[in-house]
Amino acid sequence: MSRHMPAPSATPAATLAELIDRLGRLVRAESHAGGLNPAQWEALRYLTRCNRFSNTPGAVAQYLNATKGTVSQTLNALERKNLLVRKPDPASGRVVRLTLTAEGQALARHDPAAELERAAAALPAPQQDATAGGLAAILGHLQQSRGGRPFGVCRTCRHFRDAAPAGAPHWCALLHEPLDEPDSLAICVEHQPAA
Numbered sequence: 152m153s154r155h156m157p158a159p160s161a162t163p164a165a166t167l168a169e170l171i172d173r174l175g176r177l178v179r180a181e182s183h184a185g186g187l188n189p190a191q192w193e194a195l196r197y198l199t200r201c202n203r204f205s206n207t208p209g210a211v212a213q214y215l216n217a218t219k220g221t222v223s224q225t226l227n228a229l230e231r232k233n234l235l236v237r238k239p240d241p242a243s244g245r246v247v248r249l250t251l252t253a254e255g256q257a258l259a260r261h262d263p264a265a266e267l268e269r270a271a272a273a274l275p276a277p278q279q280d281a282t283a284g285g286l287a288a289i290l291g292h293l294q295q296s297r298g299g300r301p302f303g304v305c306r307t308c309r310h311f312r313d314a315a316p317a318g319a320p321h322w323c324a325l326l327h328e329p330l331d332e333p334d335s336l337a338i339c340v341e342h343q344p345a346a
Contacts (some may be wrong), residue, residue, distance in 0.1 A: 170287070174267065181263035186232070190217070190225045191346065194236060197253050198260045202305060202337035204326060206249045210340040213300050234258060291344075303342035306335045310343065 161169065198206060199213050204212075212222040215259035226249065229235045234255035251259065253290035271279060291301055305311055305323070311330075315322035319329030323343055 167285075167289075171289075178264050178267050179285075181266070184263045185261060188230075190215070190221070191229055191290070194222065194225050194229060195251070195255060195259055196247055196262060196264065197338070198235065199256070200338045202330075202334050202339050203248075204323075204328070205302075205338060205340040207246060207340075208249065211249070213340060214302055214338070216297070216299060221275060229255070233270075247277050286321075300340060301342055301344060302338055303344060305330060305337055305339045305342070307345055308339060308342045309345045310341070311335065 177231075179189050181228055181231075182192045187195065193215055194211055197211055201210065201214075208219065208222055210220045211226065217223060217225075223327075225237065226237075230237065230307055232254075233252055235249050235251050237247050237249055240248050271282070274282065281307035294301055305321075308323075308325075310325035312322040312324055313320075315329040319331055321332070321335050322328070323330055325343075
């Protein structure tokens, strides 16, 4: 029997849960690289993938399923390390936007979770799709049961439109905003899965 698989008496669901937990532990074990702790890496990782509507402290807290106080400490640490800056939103002075600095972007390119991505990329495409679909369903179920927001890539949202009236390639029908191609591939706090 492979040393990576749980005992054969485990149900498929228990086996899957154990494998997910073990993968998480493997990634977290490497998450002290670059002088950051795991929570700081998670926030940095989120900020590299979110869109311009989702780069707020509140969205980071929702995405990480963490308290605002915990996320505030994490963001303060990233700011002290010159990895991000806070700026007031020009449209609403009450909203704070988080932007990665050049140093933050450079560090994000050395994300310790990249090894997990490379291992996933080694799977055949159909297995990648099936695994991603299954894990997304599990995550969605847990988020929904806990009252969390689903988050998701803009392109898969029910408000995403392929043609924008303002000449941009895409459009958000919820926020009435044009979207460029990178926006369409970014994570959004307002995401609502397409039917």
